[in-house]
Every structure is written in structure tokens, then in C-alpha cells.
Amino acid sequence: MVRPIRSALLDGVAHGFLTREGGVSTGLVAGLNVGRGAGDDGDAVAENRRLAADAVLPGGRLVTVYQVHSPDCVIVTDPWDEQGERPHADALVTNRPGLILGIVTADCAPVLFADRDAGVIGAAHAGWKGAHGGVIESTVAAMEQLGARRDRIVAAIGPCIGQPSYEVGEDFRANFAPEDAQFFIPGKAGHYQFALEHYVERQLRRAGVGTIDPLGLDTYSDPQRFYSYRRATHEGAANYGRQFSLIALAG
Template structure:
């Protein structure tokens, strides 16, 4: 029997079609075996397309998948009409919509995926928040874009999905020095000489709370430390692998 697609859910987004996908349940083989949805992973295109279809059907059956070309930016786009997923896509790192039937998708492999919903207003969002995007303002851009569609900050719930955990994320002094805001030091734990362990998930949750969302929290799952369930860029780099898979995080409004 084929392995089932296994979306992870957050209690913060109860009642909203959403899922943080693992690598379980896909058709890819080799070092990206499983539910790889990354087009830049050196995978067979037909396998990626089938994995994307399976992921979407597991979260919002019949929904129209919409993604962006992610560039580690603070930019967010509003989706009124779906575009051709096989054609040119906007360069951005977050999406929001108030249109039922659209399924917003973010691809990650250690960066933090964030799913947002204001159920009262009928507005959802998804953001790719690596350290660069989170530090640059992608969280705030997403919240502002949701507000323009009628959401209210205090009504927005946001969940941070699987990402690289503090114990797995060693950084140098130069990296730490780039975080100069009051309170940022709390996200860095001392490591070996001249190094620190950065808590990306806690940092993203902190930015969400500073942005004024009503509720925010993280699943607390480490992509680096769980190779059976998650792809990881840093793990693949440490193992000198030629490429790495990516997993989906999806959210949409039922029609």
C-alpha cells in the first residue's frame, strides 16, 4: 500500500483548510524521495507535478493551487485570480487572498512557513520566512496585505510550521550582529567559541506578536533533525548531497 500524504495541522487555524506537508506520501525517488514539491530539486517534472497534486487534494480538494517564485524578500502579493503555475509567477515570498477555492502554497526546506487566517473576515495568507525575509519584513507585509482585504490584526491567527530548530541552527558572530533590535539577543543561545544557536521559529513568532496578530505559535518541529519526515537544505549541505527536496505549506478558503 502506498504511503499516505500526511498534512500537519495547527489548532490555531482550526476550521480553515490548511496543512504543513511532510515528505510522506509522494512519488519522487532517490535523495528527494517522497513528496518533493520543489521544481529546483533536480527531480523528475512529472513526479513533482503529481506530488503537488496530491498535496493540494489532501488540504483543499478541488482547490486551485497558487504559488510564487520565492526570492527571500519581504514582498507579498494579493491573489484575486489564479495564474499559470507553469508560466511566469510573481517574484515574492508571501500571498494573501479572500477568494474561496484558491489554495496558497509556500515551499520550504528549513525556512519557516507561516500560515495566516482571519476567519471572521474570510482572509488567509501564507509566507516564506527565512531569517532574511523575516528580518526584512515579510511578516509585516503579509499582515498589512490581509488588512487591505478586510482582515483585522487582532483577529488574525498565525501558525509557524516545521523549520530548522535552534539546536540545529549554528550561526556566526557576523550573523548575530545583523540583529540589532532590542530583544533580538533573546533568540541567540551561546554555542561553540564565536558561534551561536539561532531560534528562527521563536524569532518569527516574536515578529508576529510585534505585528499585533491575535494569536501566534509554532509547531516546534525540526526539519534538520527529522530526515524521515522533512527535507532540509542545511542537512543536505552538511552531508554533501547534490540537491535537496522541498515541502509544501498550504492554506485556502473552502468554496
Template sequence: MSNLDVIRAQALGGVAHGFLGRRGGVSAGLHGGLNVGLGSDDDPAAVAENRRRAAEAVLPGAPLVTCFQVHGADCIRVNAPFADRPRADALVTDRPGLALGILTADCAPVLLADAEAGVVGAAHAGWKGAIGGVTDSTIAAMERLGARRDRIAAAIGPCIARPSYEVDEDFRRRFEADDPANERFFVDARDGHAQFDLEAYVVHRLALAGVRRIEALGLDTYADEARFFSYRRATHRGEPDYGRQIAIIGLA
């Protein structure tokens, strides 16, 4: 599994974690590489093997725990692997030996840790979840397990970057209605459109919540086809399906 693309963040230090790209998997065709999406049209056996490889690369021997992501803000505490995937967009735990995973294909994966308290979290921050407060929910859930937000470190993994993320004026107005200062996360594009900086907005929400150490990796899923899956890229090409990559964190 040495050919897996496991991206680490300095901010998360000695905590077991990794943002994985599409390299090193067994899927073929549109899903070529390390597709971990249970909801994709890929061969289920290939997806299962990719998920096994991903977890083993980050926290060997740990079961992979993921949720049924719905672009919301709910966060669930994990004490043991789920029998069925609950509907949520973030997971937290203080139990060693669990690999918490978040799937993305342009949305922002956020991994968080208070190493001193022994509490970690993983959040799926698409634009709906980001403005809806998924990172706030995750931080609050971590605090209930003994973390302190001024000790939490956070890293934002590969996601769609501003030059690749064109939105319409209704989208822009939604963010500016929430906070007029959000205008700084947009730049004008063609008539009636703008480009949105999802990564910078997630950084802002984390900082606003009191997280002091934040690392944004600055990797564009849309632009780097060899390394990452992208829902928007697949949509623009008229492709019938797309792969998903995974971000994993856990306590050894």
C-alpha cells in the same frame, strides 16, 4: 493519499490548511517522498504529481498557487491562478477555491487567517525574510482585504530549530543591530558561533505586529529526516540537491 503527513494547527481552526512533510509522495532518491520543488533536479512529472496530491489533501479541487520565492518581504494578492510564478515570498487572498502554497526546506512557513473576514495568507520566512518584515507585509496585505490584525490567527510550521541552526557572529550582529533585544534569540555555541531560534523570532515578529493568536508547532526539519526535507542537512552531507515541502492554506 491517506499516507500523506498533513499537519494541522489548532490556531487555524476550521480554515482549510496543512503543513505537509515528505511522506506520501512519488519522488525517489535524494528527493524521496513528497518533493514539491519546481526548482529541484527531481523528475518534473513526479513534482507535478506531488503538488497535485498536496493541494488535494488540503483543499480538494482547488488549483495550487505558489510564487518564485526570493527570500524577500514582498506579498502578492491572489485573485486567480498565475500564468507565471511572480517573484515574492508571501501570498494573500479573499477568494474561495484557491490553495495558497509556500515551499520550505528549513525556512519557516507561516499560515495566517482571519476567518471572520474570510482572508488568508501564507508567508515564507527564512532569516532574511523574517528580519526584512515578510510577516508584516503579509498582515498589511490581509488588512487591505478586510482582515483585522487583532483577529488574525497564525501558525508556524516545521522549520530548522535552534539546536540545529548554527550561525556566525556576523549573522548575530545583524539581528542585534536591528534590535538589541534580539540577543535573546541566540545562545552561544562553539567559538565565534551561536545557535539561532528562527521560530521564536518569527513568533516575536508576529506578536509585535499585533497578532494575538500564534501557534508554533516546534518541529525541526533538520533533525527529522524521515519526516522533512532540509537544505542544511543536505549541504552538510555534500548532497547535490534537496527536496522541498509545502504549507497550504485556502478558503473553501
């Protein structure tokens, strides 16, 4: 059975952070794999995407982007062909009922946004590059274009790699300002543990988001529920699955 994880902050808004449970994929990516680049059977991926969308808004129209770890956000007014060319971006916003905004992750942080009063929602793929480069600010700014207000926006940060699981080197640390030291705990010689979720939370606060719900779920350490790029890499796996985070306005 597909079991979306919900955030209390988004009560009343159709949404869910999907796990790997309940899908039809088998083998290495067994479960609810929604990643087209996971070496999975195409029909299985399509069925998993249908199952995930129906668990959030039955009858809704799924809309996703081709994610490239960018700061770019697109405003969705009409759905495009999911099997065809999709915009290269890492966030989507809309005020159109019936559209299900989808973000694919496998360690990066998925963020779901809503301003209920304005009837505006958003979804962002916030890996460290996107979060550092401005994808959060871009999403909030795009929501404002549709009538949202920053102080009314609520945001939930879904399952992502946890600090105990996210070892990085000096070269990674060099991308960040001295004021970001709070997100790094010293590890073995020349290495740190990076707090991606807390960093994304800080970026949300800097963007003026009113209320934030970090779910505190580590994709790496919970293989029964979540796919993880880094875990698959450490295990020498040939590929890895991806999970969905979805949000929609009911019609």
C-alpha cells in the same frame, strides 16, 4: 499516504503543513518533493503538488510565487499559470474561495494566517532574511487591505530548522539588533545557535497578530518527515527536496 500536519488554531480553515511522506519522488529527494529546483523529475513534482493540494482542498486551484527571500507579499485575486511566470515574492494573501496558497520550504519557517470573520487567509515564507526584512508585516498589511483585523488574525508557524540545529557565525549575528540577543545561545567559539521559530513568533507579535501557534518541529533533526537544506549541505548531498505549506478557503 500524504499526512498534512494541522494547527488547532486553524480549525475550520483548509490547511496543512506537508511532510515528505506519501509522494512519488525517488532517489535523493524520495517522497513528497514539491520543489522544482531539486533536480527531480518534473512529472513527479507535478504529481506531488497535485497530491498535496488534494490533501488540503480537493478541487482547489494551487497558487504559488517564485520565492526570493524578500519582504514582498502579493494579493491573489485570480490564479496564474503555475508553469509560467510567477510573481517574485515570499507571501500571498487572498479572500477568494477555492484558491490554495502555497509556500515551499526546506528549513525556513512557513507561516499560515487566517482571519475567519473577514474570510481572509495568508501564507508566508519566513527565512531569517524575510522575517528580518518585513515579510510578516507585509503579509498582515495585505490581509488588512482585504478587510482583516490584526487582533483577529491567527497564525501557525510550521516545521522549520530548530535552534539546536541552526549554528551561525558572528557575521550572521551582526545583522540583528542588541535587543535580539534573546534569540541567540552561545555555541562554540565565535558561533551561536539561532532560534528562527521564536524570532518569527516575536515578529508576528510585533505585527499585532492576535494568537500564534509555533508547532516546534525541527526540519533538520527529522529526516524521515522533513527535507532540510542545511542537513543536505552537511551531508554533502547534491540537492535537497522541499515541502509545502498550504491554506485555502473552501468554496
